[in-house]
Amino acid sequence: MKIGELYPHQRYDLAANNAFLFNAGPFAIRLHSDIPDFVDLLSRMYPAVEQLELPAIADFHVAVQRPTNLRRWCRPQAIFKIDGQVPFEPYPLDQAFPLFEWGLNFCIATRAHQYCMLHAAVVARGDTAVIMPAMPGSGKSTLCAALIHRGWDLLSDEFGLVDPESATLVPLPRAIPLKNESIDVIRAFASDATIGPRFEGTRKGTVAHVSPGRRVAAGSNIRACWIIFPKYLSGSSMALDPVPKSQAFLRLANNSFNYHLLGETSYRALIRLVTGADSYSFKYSDLDEAVDLFDRLHQGREGST
Amino acid sequence: MLSASMTLWYIPASDSLVWHDWDSDFTIFDRSTGQTHLINLLPGELLKKISGPSRSEQLAQDLASLCQVGNTPDWHQKILGILAELKAIGLVQEMTA
Numbered sequence: 001m002k003i004g005e006l007y008p009h010q011r012y013d014l015a016a017n018n019a020f021l022f023n024a025g026p027f028a029i030r031l032h033s034d035i036p037d038f039v040d041l042l043s044r045m046y047p048a049v050e051q052l053e054l055p056a057i058a059d060f061h062v063a064v065q066r067p068t069n070l071r072r073w074c075r076p077q078a079i080f081k082i083d084g085q086v087p088f089e090p091y092p093l094d095q096a097f098p099l100f101e102w103g104l105n106f107c108i109a110t111r112a113h114q115y116c117m118l119h120a121a122v123v124a125r126g127d128t129a130v131i132m133p134a135m136p137g138s139g140k141s142t143l144c145a146a147l148i149h150r151g152w153d154l155l156s157d158e159f160g161l162v163d164p165e166s167a168t169l170v171p172l173p174r175a176i177p178l179k180n181e182s183i184d185v186i187r188a189f190a191s192d193a194t195i196g197p198r199f200e201g202t203r204k205g206t207v208a209h210v211s212p213g214r215r216v217a218a219g220s221n222i223r224a225c226w227i228i229f230p231k232y233l234s235g236s237s238m239a240l241d242p243v244p245k246s247q248a249f250l251r252l253a254n255n256s257f258n259y260h261l262l263g264e265t266s267y268r269a270l271i272r273l274v275t276g277a278d279s280y281s282f283k284y285s286d287l288d289e290a291v292d293l294f295d296r297l298h299q300g301r302e303g304s305t
Numbered sequence: 306m307l308s309a310s311m312t313l314w315y316i317p318a319s320d321s322l323v324w325h326d327w328d329s330d331f332t333i334f335d336r337s338t339g340q341t342h343l344i345n346l347l348p349g350e351l352l353k354k355i356s357g358p359s360r361s362e363q364l365a366q367d368l369a370s371l372c373q374v375g376n377t378p379d380w381h382q383k384i385l386g387i388l389a390e391l392k393a394i395g396l397v398q399e400m401t402a
Contacts, residue, residue: 246327250343260339264323267334267341271325 004047008040014051015039018063021052024104025161025172027112030058034065035078038096045097045175045196045211060107064100066093082107095199098207101175108159108172109257115170116266117257120160122169123152124217125298128225129169131160131277133255139232139284142182145210146287147294149190153217159257164265167272168223173216175209183208189287225301227252227279230290239283240293248279313358314388317398322352338395347372348387352396360402361385 003011003022014020018032020039033039063081067090077090080103087106091099109117120133121144130152134140141157148154154173155161161170175196178186183206186193194211227248228240243251252270253259259266284290316322321336331349333342344352347368354367365384369376391397 244327244329246330246332246343249325249327249332250341253341259341263339264334264336267323267332271332 001051002047003043003049003051006043006051008036011039011043012036019054021054021056021058022046022049023052024049024174025156026170027059027108027172028052028056029104030061032061032063032065032081033096035093035096037094038064038078038100041097041196042100044194045209047211048214048216060104060111062100062103062107064096064103091202095202097196097209098177098199098202101177101209104174105158112161113258113261114164116162116164116259116262116269118160118162118252119158119255119257121157122155122160122224123147123294124155124169124219124222125152127219127222128298128301129155129217129222130226130228130294130297131169131224131252131273132228132230133160133252134230138230139182140230141176141178142185142232143230143284143287143290145176145178145182145186145193146189146291148176148210148212148215149186149193150291150295152215152294154212154215155217155222162269162273164262164269166221167269167276168221171217171219171222173212175211177204177207177209179207180205185287186210224273224277226297227274227277229279229281231281231283232285233283234285236283236285238286238289238293240280241282243279243281245274245279248277249274311402312399313360313402314355314364314397314399315358316352316355316396319355322396333396335395340395342394342396344391348391351384351387352391355397358400358402361388364388 015031015033020031022029061083064078067077067079076093078093078096078099079086079090080088080099118133120131121140122129122131132140144157155169155171157176159172161172163170194213196209199207249270318337323334325332330345354364361384365381366376369380
């Protein structure tokens with residue numbers, strides 16, 4: 001059964017009894033929570049994700065709970081636990097969902113070293129994908145959210161997972177965190193987008209999450225055809241400029257969460273990735289123009305194969 | 306200070322270098338340090354010429370032939386400068402002949 005099909009009391013019971021088990025991409029998450037509002041938002045953000053049956057082996061045992069101290073009553077808080085440990089300071093209770101999202105990012109970034117992990121958005125049409133590695137503030141998430149509402153499938157907004165053996169891309173579709181002005185930009189761009197509540201005053205400013213819904217990639221042999229380094233520049237003309245492969249390789253390596261940890265394995269995987277793709281730097285200010293360009297890139301490839 | 310003619314240049318662990326040729330430059334992963342280096346064509350070709358302990362004069366001569374330039378004192382100085390840069394990143398070492 002999908003998370004979105006569970007009755008509220010079913011999902012509350014599952015979460016309260018540490019039996020809420022579901023997939024985030026290749027990872028099985030076992031969630032324990034006593035915060036019904038958080039569980040409701042989770043089901044709204046991930047309605048199409050399958051609730052897994054116990055017993056099943058979970059990759060991450062996490063909890064999002066109210067602390068048991070006096071803060072339970074006075075300015076209530078939420079804490080994130082992984083394997084019973086609390087790696088972060090508590091958040092205000094009403095920020096439990098972003099706490100879960102960032103907590104899960106922490107778990108993946110620090111533990112999932114069977115993959116080369118890129119700090120990148122990845123979208124695909126069929127088996128052909130675009131990797132968009134970028135620094136925070138580059139407009140990556142905004143562009144990614146726009147693309148998945150115009151026919152592209154989401155693999156990732158934060159973690160581009162690369163299988164080091166095959167250099168294929170592994171989907172990890174998660175809610176896309178939009179920040180500050182980007183929230184209203186996507187609300188205006190895609191009236192059908194499911195956007196969660198605005199979380200004001202988080203450590204990253206105002207944040208709201210876009211649900212991937214059913215716009216998720218499911219293939220197992222998805223290859224990067226383009227590596228595009230995006231940069232939003234207000235008022236700029238759109239420009240797509242080729243990047244030499246050696247430079248693209250270095251930028252990807254510098255952008256990877258675990259390049260140095262994996263060493264030669266990462267080196268070889270990223271070489272395969274870059275060798276098989278065209279690389280560009282991309283400057284944009286207009287989302288419609290940007291999405292059209294991505295569509296033309298894809299159509300050009302379709303026409304040539 | 307040793308003169309150029311008394312110095313031999315060598316790659317400390319050539320088996321530990323994993324090359325990739327990108328046409329206009331090279332990347333090298335050094336297994337012994339875990340470092341990745343991006344190097345241009347000339348330093349790359351210079352490294353390839355160091356199959357064993359080599360004198361800079363011979364390396365300058367070989368590369369001058371490859372690049373079809375004159376093996377002048379300035380060229381030799383350029384090669385010595387590249388060797389010093391490669392030494393700084395740990396890809397070559399020097400020893401006394």
